[in-house]
Amino acid sequence: MPDRVVGPEIERLIQLLARLPGYGPRSARRAALHLMRKREELLSPLADAMRVAKERIVTCESCGSVDTRSPCSICGDNRRDAAQLVIVETVGDLWALERAGVVKGRYHVLGGTLSPLDGVGPADLNLQGLVTRVAEGEVREVIIAVNATVDGQTTAHYVTDMLAHLGVRVTRLAHGVPVGGELDYLDEGTLAAAIRSRTAF
Template sequence: MASPEIDALADALARLPGLGPRSARRAVLHLIKRRETTLVPLLRALEAVSEKLSLCHICGNVDTVDPCGVCADPRRDAKSLCVVEEVADLWALDRTRLFPGRFHVLGGRLSALDGVRPEDLTIDRLVARVGDGGIDEIVLATNATLEGQTTAHYIAERLEAMPVRVTRLAHGLPVGGELDYLDEGTLAQALRARRPIE
């Protein structure tokens, strides 16, 4: 039996992605056992982020400054813009250090089933950014789901009349993937996107 405060902490942690009630209780016990080295620094970090957290008015990234660190970085190529569904996608792509440009977060993907329409996303803001000029390439990095592909096609149509090159991330076989473990959609996409051996 734990106190209501400890139960409340475990319940709050259990609502985080990837943590269920048992994992949350284990995390709480770890925090309590190592109060000075883990709990106190975690509390300080949460307070600091909570006080400074903001949404970048340019790209939609989450940061403690506005504009965010990506948009404010003068080393970034302002002519290339990578369009992603969520902030987590931006962070994942940025960790690779392979895309030198800037980003645009849509805030989701089109989904008739879930009632997500174009006006629910930041597509109009994206079109306005491109319309302001200075962008040569749009990289559509939406997920390889039906909704992600629908979103990419919709955006490509909206940008069709603009003087910008629209590209899409390659889809297909993952590195280290074995064919008999892959789904038919992934295999079909890999076959359609095949290219000569270099």
């Protein structure tokens, strides 16, 4: 929008909002108008929440997740099973598993996957911290919960090799039919894996 229509402050707000995921110039304008209409109820608290987040968010020195404390809420929770460590690519994956509520142990966030084509090597991932944690001796099982992509599987193999001499059990997520999924819409690889890993009924 040309300068003359709104002041540069509003223009800048729109430009920054347009960089949020799922937003473009049009939705950013809509969001800016919405925020300006809801100045007290939304704009003001959101600005405060962002400022607080900016000041207080830290990367957990233990698992690599983000939180407002380090060790994070999960690493600092003594009710967690210290024998189980779940390896994920990103904090978003960690949150997804937490919503499922099935992990009793703690996590380790790699921060991505090995990807030679993109120039991501072992030194770019949070791998040294993983070896250190496992070598401390409390962990009995490492569950590799990386994405079922080529890069994810490459990373899974690398991690398995790296942990081989530490005497922990290394497992990975099961492949199969998603709950609620229809066979007709699944790819051959998933169906083949589901048949191979079939279980007693």
